[in-house]
Amino acid sequence: MGARSREQAFGGRIIGATIRADRAREAAREAIRKADRAEAEAWSLRMEGNGGPAQPSPTIAQCLNGGLSWLEVECNRCKTRASLPLDAIKRPRDTPLWKLEASLKCRSCRKGRYAPPVHMIKLTEQREITPYLWVHPDEEER
Ligand SMILES: [Zn+2]
Numbered sequence: 001m002g003a004r005s006r007e008q009a010f011g012g013r014i015i016g017a018t019i020r021a022d023r024a025r026e027a028a029r030e031a032i033r034k035a036d037r038a039e040a041e042a043w044s045l046r047m048e049g050n051g052g053p054a055q056p057s058p059t060i061a062q063c064l065n066g067g068l069s070w071l072e073v074e075c076n077r078c079k080t081r082a083s084l085p086l087d088a089i090k091r092p093r094d095t096p097l098w099k100l101e102a103s104l105k106c107r108s109c110r111k112g113r114y115a116p117p118v119h120m121i122k123l124t125e126q127r128e129i130t131p132y133l134w135v136h137p138d139e140e141e142r
Contacts, residue, residue, distance in 0.1 A: 037066030043097070044068065044123040054098040054120060060086050061093035068123035071097065075106035077116035083129045 040063045047054065063069060063086055070083045089100065097120065105115035 036062040040066045040068045040123055048122040057097040059094050059096050070124045070127050072121040073118050074121050075118050077109045081129050083127045
């Protein structure tokens with residue numbers, strides 16, 4: 001077998017294997033996306049239906065990957081609700097959602113360094129409530 005015909009004989013198999021690898025990786029990404037979605041939904045339903053527990057919770061990255069990129073929170077004092085975009089929160093993407101709760105503050109109830117606690121309600125695909133009253137976690141760190 002000459003080098004040329006050998007190249008041709010293997011060429012088709014190499015292309016086939018490369019395509020299979022690409023398809024398998026695509027299927028794996030899709031499977032992870034579905035798993036992230038399901039985990040984020042389970043957490044959201046537990047929060048909305050049972051009021052928690054918030055731990056364990058999915059990470060910011062898992063929620064974004066699963067398409068649930070808005071976090072709805074409620075102020076324990078004035079009961080104002082707000083939707084926060086998870087992709088705008090300047091925290092490492094592997095931060096679990098429950099770790100955000102302590103740093104979220106209701107702007108209208110905040111007095112100096114003190115702010116009443118807030119709690120997380122659910123995750124949504126899109127914004128459902130105006131976020132104007134709320135302070136982002138990263139604003140507190142400056
Ligand atoms: Zn409030």
